[in-house]
Amino acid sequence: MRATLDFLLHDWLRVESLTARARFADHSRETFAAVLDTCERIAREKFAPANRTADVEEPRFDGERVILPASSHAASRAYVESGMLAAAQDYALGGLQLPCVVEMAANSFFAQAGVGLGGHMLTTGNANLLMAHGTPAQQRVFAHQEFVGRFFGTMCLSEPQAGSSLSDIATRAEPDGAGADDDPLGPRYRLRGHKMWISNGDHELAENIVHLVLAKIPGPDGRLVPGVRGISLFIVPKWLVDEEGALTGERNDVALAGLNHKLGYRGIPNTLLNFGEGRYPVRGASGAIGYRVGAPGEGLKGMFHMMNEARIAVGLGAVMLGAAGYEASLDYARGRPQGRPIGPAGKDARQPQVPIIRHADVRRMLLAQKSYVEGGLALALYCARLVDEQHTGEPAAARDAARLLEMLTPIAKSWPSEWCLEANSLAIQVHGGYGYTRDYPVEQHWRDNRLNMIHEGTHGIQALDLLGRKVTMDGGAGLMALARAVNATIERALPDARLQPLASRLAQALQQLGAATKAAWATGVPEEALANAVPYLQAFGHVVIAWMWLDVALASDRDSDAGQGRHAACRFFFRHELPRIDAWLAVVRDRDDTCLTMQEEWF
Amino acid sequence: MRATLDFLLHDWLRVESLTARARFADHSRETFAAVLDTCERIAREKFAPANRTADVEEPRFDGERVILPASSHAASRAYVESGMLAAAQDYALGGLQLPCVVEMAANSFFAQAGVGLGGHMLTTGNANLLMAHGTPAQQRVFAHQEFVGRFFGTMCLSEPQAGSSLSDIATRAEPDGAGADDDPLGPRYRLRGHKMWISNGDHELAENIVHLVLAKIPGPDGRLVPGVRGISLFIVPKWLVDEEGALTGERNDVALAGLNHKLGYRGIPNTLLNFGEGRYPVRGASGAIGYRVGAPGEGLKGMFHMMNEARIAVGLGAVMLGAAGYEASLDYARGRPQGRPIGPAGKDARQPQVPIIRHADVRRMLLAQKSYVEGGLALALYCARLVDEQHTGEPAAARDAARLLEMLTPIAKSWPSEWCLEANSLAIQVHGGYGYTRDYPVEQHWRDNRLNMIHEGTHGIQALDLLGRKVTMDGGAGLMALARAVNATIERALPDARLQPLASRLAQALQQLGAATKAAWATGVPEEALANAVPYLQAFGHVVIAWMWLDVALASDRDSDAGQGRHAACRFFFRHELPRIDAWLAVVRDRDDTCLTMQEEWF
Structure with missing residues (x-):
């Protein structure tokens, strides 16, 4: 896909023109290429070899710790060391000030090589949210630690009884007694409830886990406000930290209730978390300690802030799984002899068999994959380019870009989830019986990709x-x-x-x-x-x-x-x-x- | 599906009218129902509980034996004891003289409860072929033993280098020295070659395995005849037998080279077999002993004889996997509260959530499944009814039926393979995140069903x-x-x-x-x-x-x-x-x- 990416970025989207803008002035086609080179290499060296292992040795819980394969740890570490967690951030924060479109392009290599490894997108998204809605202290103590990979992030929205219907969440957040409003990390609450489908909800890939949790603050009558207006947002770290972001050694009351055993996407542990159930009592009271982000009742607004980029990223992940299958099946079709041409030339069984790519129907399956994958990739990059326009364009252009982005986001998320899954099915079909075995990678792509029509908002x-x-x-x-x-x-x-x-x-x-x-x-x-x-x-x-x-x-x-x-x-x-x-x-x-x-x- | 089956059989296809024909004269709506009742019960009691186990504990080879879970053995035994292996055979052979349409309907319960358990269709198909093309001795020694479940059958067509292109098979069959033509079991050959994708190629579910093997007899110059005209058909038993079908204790030279590790359909061991490689030298010479069925060069004709029924059965299997997902997701949709109606009635978040079946889009996903599954089921039964017409109708009607069946067979095989797979994907979607976990059966249905577009002739x-x-x-x-x-x-x-x-x-x-x-x-x-x-x-x-x-x-x-x-x-x-x-x-x-x-x- 590298050639296609380069074509789309430069010949089509002309991203080099972004370097005329102040924020990207230190960049050039060469610096963009260097980032892509690095990511392509790490993906090849660390992610690709870990991808099947992460599938076969799915995360397990020994009662205390969530255990992942060593190669998953190595891949995650390599990603952290690449600096990509802060790729779009200011230089002052150790970031690269990369345009979103280049960041997405660079991240696409990891999605293709091992979509379920690390879940770094969650960490970036979590930190981005805090940069937009958190206090300076919350940014320093949590977001900045995420950008350097010391802490990893999660997004805790769903509950067992509330998936698509977020207005029905039942996790409660109550002020944490005297001094709750004066905590330097933000208004302090105690949370109690269950959160379902939490990706990266527990692991030891980082020193700490920063949960961003939607919960409801009870009214004066002790009852939760129905609907989405009652929802607030909280930072709930797995390990409590001081004002400098150092661990205090106190375990917060966030307990892993169980791992979900998934069809695919197994590199990322997916969890059911119990908040404040009493497994890890902390500071002499019950409930998990959380710090409110933003105003009460405005939790969902904060979450939605980052939804556009997250949805484009999900779509891009689906695209790159499609790309993985496309490249594998193209390679197979070029090398696998089977059958002879239709028509007189193919009648002579003494002639050697031809590579299956010569058959029109195999070409149909490859062309369909190409049209889905490269079309989806174009859309993802186009949307990412709109994000850049929204952030760095002239006011009128920024407004137009924002509007177009709003329209395209549901498509950028849903279309690749459906059609690059179909691409993965075609990749299996090109392989014939071999594609149905675990000796080839295409069956895993298909299983992995099936998630994308479900999470981050179903079809x-x-x-x-x-x-x-x-x-x-x-x-x-x-x-x-x-x-x-x-x-x-x-x-x-x-x-x-x-x-x-x-x-x-x-x-x-x-x-x-x-x-x-x-x-x-x-x-x-x-x-x-x-x-x-x-x-x-x-x-x-x-x-x-x-x-x-x-x-x-x-x-x-x-x-x-x-x-x-x-x-x-x-x-x-x-x-x-x-x-x-x-x-x-x-x-x-x-x-x-x-x-x-x-x-x-x-x- | 029982109510749907009964409706299709009686209200739609009026299968009771078949009892006016001599072959089915002893049958009645009641005897048909009794067969369906029995199969439904065995499927519920023995197949359904074994289905996930067969997926999780996939077949393994300890170097000597292929090991399957105990519940798979129990399911297979129960099927054998039901008498369904001989359901369509003459009473004289211990059969039930069931019409094909009723046999298919009865077998559908097993496909729904555990499509990958036992692979009995292969045994029936193998025996049916011998009844059509074998000598009386071959029928008695092999087919009859298959009908009672003492022996199980396989079909060995594909080779690693020859899947869709059967004309390129390279397995050789050479006359087995002096007296080769006078063997009571048929002209005796020695076979050497590799056969790929052999379902039930090795196991201990039965006393013996009867391989039906396509191979080429070299010409006088020692070379194989190119193309399909060179293909002959052979019976190659795993254990040699005497003229009465008793095991002689001699192991034939058929060796398991490896098990294929599949995406689904794991109840049936799928194998690569080596014929005559010398692992089990037999009777002082090299090569696996095989008995020719039919004339030299007419092997494919024999195989194709049974293809129509096999292809309808594959389609029916795909349909019933669709049915399994449809019923599971219908059940889930009725019981899962989530969200509120669209429009004013749904605005009040104080109202309880409604079951998701109330949402139009969930109904769309269920209706699509229903239309795929019941439409596919109708086609499978319609085709099976044509088989009955072909076999027992008046000459003109039989000819018409045969012609229509020829037309419909590619559809009966391919359409459910594609659309009941889509039904399975929709069943996952109805379940949301839960459908992506192994706590629910729908992800396995989807994996299992993916095979059907590949085997028995790809799309x-x-x-x-x-x-x-x-x-x-x-x-x-x-x-x-x-x-x-x-x-x-x-x-x-x-x-x-x-x-x-x-x-x-x-x-x-x-x-x-x-x-x-x-x-x-x-x-x-x-x-x-x-x-x-x-x-x-x-x-x-x-x-x-x-x-x-x-x-x-x-x-x-x-x-x-x-x-x-x-x-x-x-x-x-x-x-x-x-x-x-x-x-x-x-x-x-x-x-x-x-x-x-x-x-x-x-x-």
């Missing part, structure tokens, strides 16, 4: 976000911003005789999408509009990726093999994939009520 | 069979037979006001399919016609399942919950699924050359 949640919120917000301004961007690409493609038919088809698809959006909301009844939100999400995603491909094709030559390959993948996507939107949009447009009116007892 | 092979052979054979007679059958259903549906739109849509789909078939072959160049064979297979499959659903809907009332559910699933399939064919058929119709012209170096 269904992304679809409601898109059709229920994003396309209607600000009077449809987001959708219009997207349409402008897509039309700009179409305009550039129309004069190119060979791209003209694709440009026209995309224009039509965009029109279909707009019409379906209007039709879905024509009655103004959310129940009806949203009954087919997932088909809408799927169609929206295919239109966006078709747009990405057309834009990428515009930047691709027709002389080099790589350029020809990109044009072929673009054609493939327009001919074999984009027409699927008709079926998805038909039910949206008709406000099809088959699912809405289906009765429970009819199943 | 690509099925597609070539369909578009390259089946639709063109006898001047398109098969396609016309199918069109007649579909049109008959359409005619019956047109007068029903509520089914009329679906009937019209199906008529249009059939027309599209015919037109695409013609267009694909318009230039008469196989390379061009077949470049998009898989999209053709997919579209063909969706048309066939739409037909099944319309026909099933015609037999469904609108008063009962179950009847309403079937009508809803039928509508779902027509509105959400059938429109997908437009995209698939477009590339077929246009003879799209994107895949054909893609160059290897462009990837």
Whole structure:
């Protein structure tokens, strides 16, 4: 993928132009390349060899400690030493002031080599949140320690009874007696509750674990406020620290209740945590000690601050698992002799067998993978580039970028989760029976990737976000911003005789999408509009990726093999994939009520 | 699924009418029910509890023996004791003379409860082949022992270098010296070669293993005949037997070279076998002893004899894995509270959460599963009913049935393999994070089902069979037979006001399919016609399942919950699924050359 990454970053997105901005002024194409080189090397040397081991020796709990393979520790250490945890931070914090788009590109190597190793994204995200919403002391004591990898981070949202429905969380946070408001680390509370699906919830990869925990502060009547307005955010460290971030030696009352045994993504221990159940009583009272971040009742706002980047990162992870499978199956298809060409040439069984890449159907499976993976990668990088624009662009451009990013985020998360999973299935299929064995890596990619449609907001949640919120917000301004961007690409493609038919088809698809959006909301009844939100999400995603491909094709030559390959993948996507939107949009447009009116007892 | 099975067998296929035929005259609805009851009970009591164990404790080889969990042995024994191995055989052989359609229905319980347990289908198939092509002695000594479960069977086709391309097998069979032609068990040969992907290739579930092995007899120049015409078929028992089928105590030279470690389907040991490598020298010469079945060079013909039933059975296995996931996720969706309704009613967070089955998108995921699983089940049973017609119908009807079966077999195998796998993915999705853990059964269903697109002819092979052979054979007679059958259903549906739109849509789909078939072959160049064979297979499959659903809907009332559910699933399939064919058929119709012209170096 390195050549594709370089092409997308430079020939397509022209990221070098970012170095004209003050924040990135010390950077150059060479410094970007150096970061990518380093990450590519570490991923190859430390992550790739640890990937299968992490799958086979899944995390286990000996009653005291969570045990991971030595190679997982080594991979994590190498990542920390690379400095990537602080890649986007200020030089003053020891950061590299990298643009988000380069940071994502660099991190993609780790996702491809071992997506379930380390979970460093969580640590970066946790620290980023504190940099945005924490006090200076919280930043110094927690975030800065995360950037250097002394502490690792988690995000504790879900509970066993509250996954997609965060408003139903039941973890309680009560002020920790006298002096609770004067703690230098922030207003001090005692937390009690259970948190489920906590990735990296317990391990010994770092000195300490900084849990960011959503909980509710009871009202004067002792009852929790229903709904999301009652949710606040807390820092709950596994080991208590002093004002300088040094461990005090006191274990906080956060106990591992169990490890989840997963289908894949096994490098990261996934946990059920008990907060304040009394396993580790601390400072003479019950409850886990936590420090509030931000105002009471504004916890979810803080969490959502970092959601966009986290969702793009999930999408990128899905893409790179797709890339891993694509490269493995391409390699296999080039080397595996089986069968002969269709037609007269293939009739002579005395002729040697040909590599399976010569068969049109194998090429179909490889082209589909290429179109999914490279299309998804383009979208992830495009979104990351929007993050940079939002942070460092001129005010008007920043505002536009933010709006477009809001629209694209559900797609950047959901589309690769679905289609790069399909790519992984095709990679298995290319391998035939061998792909179904653990002697080849593709079955693990497929298992690993199945997570991505579930975490960080399921497909269904992304679809409601898109059709229920994003396309209607600000009077449809987001959708219009997207349409402008897509039309700009179409305009550039129309004069190119060979791209003209694709440009026209995309224009039509965009029109279909707009019409379906209007039709879905024509009655103004959310129940009806949203009954087919997932088909809408799927169609929206295919239109966006078709747009990405057309834009990428515009930047691709027709002389080099790589350029020809990109044009072929673009054609493939327009001919074999984009027409699927008709079926998805038909039910949206008709406000099809088959699912809405289906009765429970009819199943 | 029992209620659905009973509905399909009796209300839809009216299988009781088969009892008017001589072969089934002693049967009745009651005797059919008794068989189903028994199988359902054994599956529940012996298979279901063993299913996860077989996955977790995958087969291992201690150097001498292949070790399976005790519960797998118990499940296999219970199956043998049920008499199902001989269910379709003559009473004289201890069989039940069951129609194929009832046999398949009864076996479906085992597939749902533990698809990878026992692999009895292989034993039945092996014995059936010998009943059709073996000598009386081969039938008595091998097949009859298989029907009572003393011996188990395998099918040894693939080799490490020859999977889809059987013409390239390199296993050699040479006459076994003096008296080789006079052996009472059949012309005796010595075999040498390697066989890959052999399910049940070694185990101790039975006293002996009867390998049916494809191999080539060298010509006078000592060289193997290239192509499939050189292939012959041999019985190679693990332990040699006398003329009465008693073990002689001599171990034949068939050695386990290794177990394949699979993604799923782990109950069945999958093996690489070495024939005649000298590990177990036998009777003073080298090579594994084998007895030829049928004439030299006609081995593949024999194998293909049983392919139709085997392929339907693979499809049925895929369906029942889908059924297992569907039932598990339906159960979960009914019991799991999460979130509130969309719209004003759901705004009040003080109201309790509702079961997720109330959400339209969850109903979508359940309806999709229902439409895939019950549609696939209908097709499998319809095909099995055609087998009965072929075997016991009047000559003209038998001929028509055989022709239709030829057409439908690639679909019966491939469609459930693809879409009931998708059903399994949706079952995971309904479970959310829980579905990604091994605490719930759905992740195993998904892993198990992934095999079905690969074995017994990959998707690509099925597609070539369909578009390259089946639709063109006898001047398109098969396609016309199918069109007649579909049109008959359409005619019956047109007068029903509520089914009329679906009937019209199906008529249009059939027309599209015919037109695409013609267009694909318009230039008469196989390379061009077949470049998009898989999209053709997919579209063909969706048309066939739409037909099944319309026909099933015609037999469904609108008063009962179950009847309403079937009508809803039928509508779902027509509105959400059938429109997908437009995209698939477009590339077929246009003879799209994107895949054909893609160059290897462009990837």
